[in-house]
Amino acid sequence: MAQPRESSLDPARLSLACGRISGSARAIAEAHRFGVAEGPHQHPWTAAYMHDAIGVYAAALPVTYQRDVASLFGHCADSMARQDIPASLAEDWLIVSEYLTNATSAILERLAAQPDPAPVCGGEPPGIDDHEPAVVHFDRLAALTTRGGALRLEQAALAVKGHVSGGSPGALDDEQMRLLKAVASGAAIADLAADLGYSQRTMYRALASLWRALGVSDRVQGIRKAATEGLLD
Numbered sequence: 001m002a003q004p005r006e007s008s009l010d011p012a013r014l015s016l017a018c019g020r021i022s023g024s025a026r027a028i029a030e031a032h033r034f035g036v037a038e039g040p041h042q043h044p045w046t047a048a049y050m051h052d053a054i055g056v057y058a059a060a061l062p063v064t065y066q067r068d069v070a071s072l073f074g075h076c077a078d079s080m081a082r083q084d085i086p087a088s089l090a091e092d093w094l095i096v097s098e099y100l101t102n103a104t105s106a107i108l109e110r111l112a113a114q115p116d117p118a119p120v121c122g123g124e125p126p127g128i129d130d131h132e133p134a135v136v137h138f139d140r141l142a143a144l145t146t147r148g149g150a151l152r153l154e155q156a157a158l159a160v161k162g163h164v165s166g167g168s169p170g171a172l173d174d175e176q177m178r179l180l181k182a183v184a185s186g187a188a189i190a191d192l193a194a195d196l197g198y199s200q201r202t203m204y205r206a207l208a209s210l211w212r213a214l215g216v217s218d219r220v221q222g223i224r225k226a227a228t229e230g231l232l233d
Helices: 013-032 048-060 065-081 087-112 138-142 146-164 174-184 188-194 200-213 221-227
Strands: none
Touching: 013 065, 013 087, 013 138, 013 146, 048 087, 048 138, 048 221, 065 087, 146 200, 174 188, 174 200, 174 221, 188 200, 200 221
């Protein structure tokens, strides 16, 4: 009998990495929405994209921070390669794995060409949290790739994050199901908010939570996935 595959996957670390990926991808897609022209890389998880993008990140982030990111991403990429996953998650898993692998390689190659930074005095070095530092020029990253590619990357990262966090995209509670069906009916956001007794701000938060639960990025993708999975029947 085959022995179970031993795993060194740390769900918390992979969830953190996926949060960073989805946050960056969303910021890139928003830059496109506000008028930044799309760039040549259709898939912002490839080595070619990372080769061009690393300069944008390196110009904004301290070397110590870059090393922390490389350590996190490298560990997650290695552990993802040893996991057995559902077939339905295979494409998302591959996209995230490629992003982590290629980002790690790009960071380490750039760091190898730089002198060591001066020791940090008077406090802790920068740490990693769930959000990309505001100094990163996402407009420049957006100019390297397409909005569709950024949204696909965000979707993949959210799906993997949901899987390792114990969630399951598409598993909605009663309130989310009610909201999903109302959105699918074509109602305007203002009308939905009034019908449900929400402020518009709360309405947008509820929708964002709904799309995260489904593992998608927006209304169009959410309705399409819900229809495919029979959630609107």
